[in-house]
Amino acid sequence: MRAEQSVNEVLAEKARLREEILRKRNLVSPEVRAQKSLAIMERFFELDEFNSARILHIFVSFRSEVSTELIIKESLKRGKRVVVPITDHKARRLFLSEIEDYDLDLRPGHRGILEPKKEAIRFIDPGHLDLILAPGVAFDASCRRLGHGAGYYDKLLAGLKTIPLTIGLAFEMQVIDEVPVMEYDVKIDGIITEERLIKK
Secondary structure (H helix, E strand, O other): OOOOOHHHHHHHHHHHHHHHHHHHHHOOOHHHHHHHHHHHHHHHHHHHHHOOOOOEEEOOOOOOOOOOOHHHHHHHHHHOOEEEEEEEEOOOEEEEEEEOOHHHHEEOOOHHHHEEEEEOOOEEOOHHHHHHEEOEEEEEEEOOOOOOOOOOHHHHHOOOOOOOOOOOOOOHHEEEOOOOOOOOOOOEEEOOOOOOEOOO
């Protein structure tokens, strides 16, 4: 947060950016999103940090986000343990559950986002994670992240004694000059788009 900005001004700027970026992202055709998502997946699998990680947290994509379905399925095929979030909206926090099969273990939850079925929940301590793939609405070259406003990932990361490598997935059009931040916003370690890898 800039010294000359009030909290309310920063919150208003965040809200404006969310609306603007989501509107632009929603205009991208499903075919183009699929093509760009594939390029992002390939760039992710080239990372040494992916190859050395044992337990990965991967968000389950929703609507016009970078698609993570193939990332999850391919990671499982490559012998990785994959953990996905379960959102507790009353407590405003994330719980994590390991999945073994994308198609069999997941079903639509709140707002239609796929989450593990009750019978497929396998809770895991977030302290065991080696790598986190995080969603976001906007990012900048300093690895600041603008989420959807609920603070779920900021709380998850802030609650860890040691934060694992955390990477945001985004289309290039979601990378902006500067993301407005508050004191409680947690920086991530890198961003992967269809065009590049950004690391702080």
